[in-house]
Amino acid sequence: MQSPLIIAISGASGSGKSSFTENLFSAFCAQGRPVQVLREDHYYRAQDHLPMEAREKNNYDHPNAFEHELLKAHLQALRNGEPIDYPHYCFKTHTRLPETERLNPAPVIILEGIMLLARPELLPHYDVKIFIDTPLDICLMRRMIRDVKERGRTLESVAKQYESTVKPMYHQFIEPSRFTADVVVTQGGHNQIALDVIKSHIQQALQ
Ligand code: UZR
Ligand code: MG
Structure with a gap:
């Protein structure tokens, strides 16, 4: 098998990374193209050894909160045509779930997450680097809406x-990582022109 095309999509939490990824994914699925989506969130470190109080206080917006060594090993494996055991993470208990998921390499791999472009050692593993640039207030x-609805939070805890x-971590790590991107996408996950440009790049690479 040809080496897969690995696309990293980054940006602030709530910037529209997941919608952009979903839109790309559905477009390729509709064409019957096998695309694998990997989320950096799944690589948050396991914290079973810590009491709940300590888990709640952890800084999840720091690059060290992620097991990027494992993500790197998984990208290398997928490049070599080998399967991976994809971890699953629970946002309510702030730790990994015991089960992993066996994933086989696909010709296109889309990775999405807040710190993907903030680690210089990960950059050589991506073929295309995209930054979703959405104003922080949006x-x-x-x-706020998502974390209350889907991640079991209160408005007060999200604000805090x-x-x-x-x-602060956005300004320290994510914002500067924008300059490592090949493409900066404004207007979030529904920017149709940006989606079309990326789709045609992927199509060309697949030919
Ligand atoms: P996305 N996060 C948690 O709130 N709890 C966890 O156990 C793990 C992560 C949050 C994290 C980050 N931060 O901003 C966000 N905080 O998940 C990243 N605070 O996820 O890119 O899907 O928004
Ligand atoms: Mg998301």
Whole structure:
């Protein structure tokens, strides 16, 4: 098998990374093209050894919160045509689930996550680097709605996390990582022209 095309999609929490990824994924699925999506969130470190109180206090917006060594090993394996055991993470208990998922390499791999472009050692593993550049106030509004609905949070806890870690870590790690991107996408996950440009790049690479 030809080496897969690995696309990294990054940006702030709530910027529209997941929607952009979903849109790309559905377009390729509709054409019957096998695309594998990997989420950096799944690589948050296991914290079974820590009490809940300590887990709640952890800084999840720092690159060290992720097991990037495992992600790197998985990207290398997929490049070599080998399967991986993809971890699963629970946002409510802040740790890994015991089960992993066996994934086989696909010709196109889309990775999405907040710190993907913030680690220089990961950059050589991507073929295409995309940064979704959405104003932080819009990210915050989206995140409030999502975290309350889907991640079991209260408005107060989202606001507190935003002030203590999300915003400062964004400025320290995510914002500067924008300059490593090949493509910067404005207007979030539904930017149709950006989607078309990336889709045609992928199509060309697959030919
Ligand atoms: P996305 N996060 C948690 O709140 N709890 C966890 O156990 C793990 C992660 C949050 C994290 C980050 N931060 O901003 C967000 N905080 O998940 C990243 N605070 O996920 O890119 O899907 O928004
Ligand atoms: Mg997301």
